[in-house]
Amino acid sequence: MECIQLNPIGHIRSPFKEIHQIPPQSIYAKDKKAIIKIKDQYKEGLRDLDKLSYIEIIFYFHKSENFELITKTPWSKEKKGVFSTRSPKRPNPIGISIVKLLEIGEDEIIVEGVDMLDGTPVLDIKPYNSNLNPDELK
Numbered sequence: 397m398e399c400i401q402l403n404p405i406g407h408i409r410s411p412f413k414e415i416h417q418i419p420p421q422s423i424y425a426k427d428k429k430a431i432i433k434i435k436d437q438y439k440e441g442l443r444d445l446d447k448l449s450y451i452e453i454i455f456y457f458h459k460s461e462n463f464e465l466i467t468k469t470p471w472s473k474e475k476k477g478v479f480s481t482r483s484p485k486r487p488n489p490i491g492i493s494i495v496k497l498l499e500i501g502e503d504e505i506i507v508e509g510v511d512m513l514d515g516t517p518v519l520d521i522k523p524y525n526s527n528l529n530p531d532e533l534k
Contacts, residue, residue, distance in 0.1 A: 404456065404517035405441070406434040410510050415459055418511055426496075430510035432518055434503045445521070446500050454520040455512055457489035494524050 410430035412418045432453070434442060445451070463485040468475050478486055495507040505521075 402456070402519050404435070404519060405438040405521070406432050406518045408432055408453075408455070408510065408512045408514065408516040408518060410512050410514045410516070412510075412512065413514050415513060418513060426509050428510050429498070429506060429508050430495075430512065432505040432507060432521075434505070434518075436503065439503045441521075442500055442503075442505070445497070445505070445523075448497055448523050448525075450494055450524040451497050451505075451507070452522040452524045453493050453495055453507070453512070453518060454522070455491050455493070456517045456519055457484040457486070457491055458515070458517055459513060460484040460486070460489040463487050463489070490519070 408430050409432075411428055463478065463483075465478050465487075466475050467478050467481060467483050467485065469481050469483065482491075484491065491512070493509075493511050495509045497505065498508055499506040
């Protein structure tokens, strides 16, 4: 089996201290703010981020244990395949959230619309533009 090693570039400081407090996804937490604290060796990578309104946060579900390929969400009685849900209990416990970028400091980013547990390791940050036409990217 392959071994893939990922190192967090930072951590989330969010208002959600308990797993049961977290909304199902970021669109349900539009007014919730958080700080992404970036490790010193990655601070330079924040350059030009201030030109964006929204970013994608790729993170690790560090409190998720085990996984089930067939699962039931709290919002439906129907059982579904894990890949058709946003369940944190996945074969690879990785999450993605789109958040609004509010402010950038030397080693931190303030965002809004957060749906991550306090202390969540951030694996990557990517630009997000909902107005892009995929045909324009060719």
